[in-house]
Amino acid sequence: MESLCLVVPKMRAEPIRRKLMEKGILRKELQIRSDKRSVYFPISQRIDLGFPIETEDFKESEEQVTDYRVLVDIPDELRPLLPSSYDSLGTIAIVKIADEVAPFAKQIGQAIIATQKSIKTVCQDAGVVDQFRTRNVKVVAGEKTTETLHREYGMVFKIDVAKAFFSPRLATEREIVAKQVRPGEVVIDMFSGVGPFAIMIARTKQPKVVYAIDVNPDAISLLKENLVLNKVVSVTPILGDARAEIASLEKADRIIMNLPHQASEFVADAMRALKPAGVVHYYEIIEDSKLGERLDMIANLARGEGLVMKELARRKVKSYSPTMNFYGLDLQFV
Structure with a gap:
């Protein structure tokens, strides 16, 4: 296949390869060529790096390396600390990097871009911060952007990973919840973010609102x-504190509480906002040994409101640590 290529002396090839990957213009679907003097990098557009650009024929890559760790040049004793997974949101990969391998963050990012054709940007994730649940992210490789379009179950979401939290790992959970919604229901998403739960429900069911x-x-x-x-027209966006806002809304058939570190602080407010026999989809990151205590606490709060809690379903959505998990609980209050 014919392609533009950058012709680089062999002694300069590796840093130039990394630069081309960082800028996202190295054509990963084509095999890099070399001769005794030069390396020929197939590129998707012209770039001025002080080396000649020619047009040459290249073979298509026969085998795509999918494990980025193979490409990271790191001491053997540190290799087990390389991240084993990362989140992919559209064209952005978000990866948590241990302190011990943080000096290799750029190389990790470049390797992810090299092995995943859809990824154009890699961000290092330093955790969720502030009351808005935003990620503390830094672009370490690729295009300098935190915005992307993420597709999920036929829907598209505009996301800015530095400004609003979004987890692609909850895609199946969102589908599970949406399937339970009946036509004409009133649904409240107390912590909606950019709208993945709300939009999936509105697109796939016929809620009143x-x-x-x-x-x-x-x-x-x-x-x-x-x-x-x-x-979507059946979703009403509301900017404000969930506790204050739900008190003024019509009663709900179903309430979604995806605030896994603080949901327990709002559960009594959710109960008061429900219709009789309403359902709460409750999410919390909690020690496995303390889940029973949490359910007892919620049941006691329900009794204080003159209600009885029924646990309809319990799902271990994902692992958080060796002793903690992200749980999804479907709770009915009658």
Whole structure:
């Protein structure tokens, strides 16, 4: 296959290869060529790096390396500390990197881009910060952007990973919840983010309305864009504190509480906002040994409201640490 290529002396080849990967213009579907003097890098566009650009024929890559760790040049004793997984959101990969291998962050990012054709940007994730649940992210390789379009179950979401939290690992969970919604329901998403739960429900079911609340103005702004992108009209975005906002809304058939570190602080408010026999989809990251205590606490709160809690379903959505898991609980209050 014919392609533009950058012709680089062999002694300069490796740093130039990394630069081309960082800029996202190395054609990974073609095999790099070399002769006694030079390396020929197939590129998708012209770039001025001080080396000649020619047009040459290249073979298509026969085998794509999919494990980025193979490409990372790192001391053997540190190799077990390389991240074993990362989140892919559209064209962005978000990876948590241990302190011991943090000096290799750029190389890790470049290797991920080299092995995943859809990834154009790699961000290092230093955890969720502030009351808006935003990620503390830094671009370590590829295009200098934190915005992307993420596709999920036929829907598209505009995301800015630095401004609003979004987890692609909850895609199956969102489908599970949406399948339970009946036509004409009133649904409240107390912590909606950019709208993945709300939009999936509105797109795949026929709710009367989904009230999507978030305290983060950037999340609500992105949610409004996502409603347009997905041609959804039955979602009402609300910027504000969930506790205050649900008190003024009509009673709900179903409430989604995806705030895994703080949901227990809002569960009594959710109960009061339900219709009789309403359901709460409750999410919490919790020690396995303390889950029973949490359910007892919620049941006691329900009794204080004159209600009885029924556990309809319990799902271990994902692992968080050796002793903690992200749980999804479907709870009915009658």
